Each structure stands twice: as structure tokens, then as C-alpha cells.
Amino acid sequence: MKRVLVSQEVESALAGNRPVVAVETAVVTHGLPRDLALEAASRMAARVRHGGAVPAFCGVYSGQLYAGLDMAVLEQMTRMSPVKAAPRDLPGLVIGQGTAGTTVAATSYLAARAGIRVMATGGLGGIHRGPGLDVSADLLELTHRQVAVVCSGVKAVLDVHATAEALEALGIPVLGYGCHELPAFFCPTSGIPLEHTVHEPGMAAAFIATAWELLGERAVVVAVPPPGKPDLDWAAITRTIDLSRFDKMGKAATPSMLSLLHHHTGGLTTQKNLELLENNAAVAAAIACALHALF
Numbered sequence: 001m002k003r004v005l006v007s008q009e010v011e012s013a014l015a016g017n018r019p020v021v022a023v024e025t026a027v028v029t030h031g032l033p034r035d036l037a038l039e040a041a042s043r044m045a046a047r048v049r050h051g052g053a054v055p056a057f058c059g060v061y062s063g064q065l066y067a068g069l070d071m072a073v074l075e076q077m078t079r080m081s082p083v084k085a086a087p088r089d090l091p092g093l094v095i096g097q098g099t100a101g102t103t104v105a106a107t108s109y110l111a112a113r114a115g116i117r118v119m120a121t122g123g124l125g126g127i128h129r130g131p132g133l134d135v136s137a138d139l140l141e142l143t144h145r146q147v148a149v150v151c152s153g154v155k156a157v158l159d160v161h162a163t164a165e166a167l168e169a170l171g172i173p174v175l176g177y178g179c180h181e182l183p184a185f186f187c188p189t190s191g192i193p194l195e196h197t198v199h200e201p202g203m204a205a206a207f208i209a210t211a212w213e214l215l216g217e218r219a220v221v222v223a224v225p226p227p228g229k230p231d232l233d234w235a236a237i238t239r240t241i242d243l244s245r246f247d248k249m250g251k252a253a254t255p256s257m258l259s260l261l262h263h264h265t266g267g268l269t270t271q272k273n274l275e276l277l278e279n280n281a282a283v284a285a286a287i288a289c290a291l292h293a294l295f
Contacts, residue, residue: 004113006056007068013054014115019288021048021281022067022111022119022147025059029077029101030084031122032273040274041074044120044281051285053118058110060085063097067114077101086137104149105141108219117291118148120284122277123155123185124221126163129241139163142172142219148208148291150284152276153183153190153223156237157261160184164192172219173211177204177283179225186272187232188225201283205290224283226276232268237261 006014013020023044028037041057048055057069061077069077077099085093085100087109093100102110104121111119125136136158142149154163164182167174174182176197184190198204208220240261261269 004065004067004110006114007066007070010054010056010068010114010116017292019053019118019285019292020056020116021053021284021288022107022114022116023048023055023057023281024102024104024107024119024121025057025069025074025077026084026101026103026107027122027277028057028074029059029082032270034078036270036274037078038071038075040277042071043274043278045071047278047281048120048285051282051289053285053288055281056111056114056116058107058114058119059102060090060093060098060100062099063094065090065094065110065113067110067116087141088137103136103138104151105137108141108145108147108149111147112145117146118150118284118288120277120281121149121151122273122280123153124149124151124163126154126158126160127166129157129159135166139166139170139172142221143170144217145219146212146217148204148220148222148284148287150177150222150224150280150287152185152226152280154185156185156187157241160190161192164190167221171215172221173207173215174221174223175204175207177222177224179223183223183225184237186226186269186276187237194223201286201290204287205294208287208291209294222283222287224276224280226272227279228272228275232265232272237269 045055082099125138128134154160176194181189182192
């Protein structure tokens, strides 16, 4: 497989031992309406820079794997109808000169290949609701990538309880950042208690470093509740999903359900998504800087 092409800015930061934050691009290509996607990316990059780190958008463009896509390329990607790529899709994209936004799984892979240890995203993939076996590659990929994934817990459209059980069974540590329950994406609580909680980046970095020392090549999920007022009720969101009789599976499932919730809530879920993405980028930068002080 072709090596990951690291941008000059990111390569310079890594060579100079400065903190870098990888950023998922599937949220740009598939997770938000096109008119808001680039705004979200720009805001995330700004928050990472303001926090003292360098942003590295990971993705696939014309068959090349990247860590450090610039905004001009991201804009082109949103106009190209790119695919949504998990790690298993990367060989075909390289051979076929394809373009893709990368999921948490693929972003963590690209980040690890580039030497980046912290990534920011919106929500973690997992086990889907309903009959059939539809499981995100995010879960297995995190069992062998030494990356800290800063996110707002598990995407609310999934079976959050089953996904939490899977994280436990797979031995993936979940650290609450300012919360004692696992967030459910744009909902701050899910009713699932967390065993480990910290309230500042230094303690998060200490937990992550210790986890890597003891567990080796394994990710740590840093669960950050969405900022602001709890405008969205977890029980109401769950009822909406259950009543929708949603039956899509595979890569189209999550984007389609997010679109449904966007219309059902008058855009409130999308607004909350934008807010949490920006906040998670800021938290990721703070943790990356704190980790930098430890290594």
C-alpha cells in the first residue's frame, strides 16, 4: 500500500515534536449538510490551532492517503461525491484512484501510520439498532491503534448500550471528560455510568499515557459531553428513532438517520453536532499538548 502522505506543516510539527491532532473527514463528506461541512472543518481547525496544536485532516484524495489535507482540497472533496471509507476500503481506493472521507477507524489508522496520537471527531461508530448484524469497523480498529479518540461518546442513532458493552468486552478504555455518564453524541447523557472521569487535560493525558503503557497498542476513547444546554432529550431521540422504522444498513445508515433527525428536530441536532465538533477539537488540542509534555 502507498504510504501516507503527510503535509509539510504536519510533518514539520511532528519532526519538531509539536502536538498534532488528526481530524476525521467522514463528518465533512457525509455527516453534515454540504453548506455546513466546510464551516465545521474550518472551525475545528481554528480551535485546534488556538489550543496550541496543528490540525491534520485525514482522508483519501485521488488515490493518495493523506494526513494533513488543506481546506481547498476538502472543498473539492465535498463536490466530488466521495465515498465513506473504513480501513478495508483503502486498498481499493488507492488502486482505483478514489476519493473518500475517512471514518474514525480509517482516520485512526492513518493517524497511527503518520505518528499522530490524538484525533478529534463527533461520535464513535458501533452497533446499529434493529435486526441483523451491522457493526462499525471503529470498534475493532481501536483494539490495535495507540490513539486517543476525543468524541462525544457513541452516535445516538446507534444501539448505545450494546456499543458500550462491546467497548468493555474489547478492552477499550473509556474516559469521561467532565462527565460521569457516557454521552450519546448530541445528548449529554445516556444512562450508562462511566467508571473513570477527569476534569482537565493533564489528568486525561496521564490516564491515556498509563493506558498505553499497560495495554500497548490500544486506543483510549475520551468521551466529552456536548457543550451548552441539554437541548435534546435522550428518551425523545430514542423514541423518534424507534418509531421511524428505519431499515437501512451499512455505510448509508448513520448519515441517513442523522438527516432524518435533522428534519425532525428542525435542525437542532445539526446545530448541536456543529457545537460538539468544535468543542471536541478544542479538548483534543488541550490533551495533545498535555501528552506532549509527558513524552
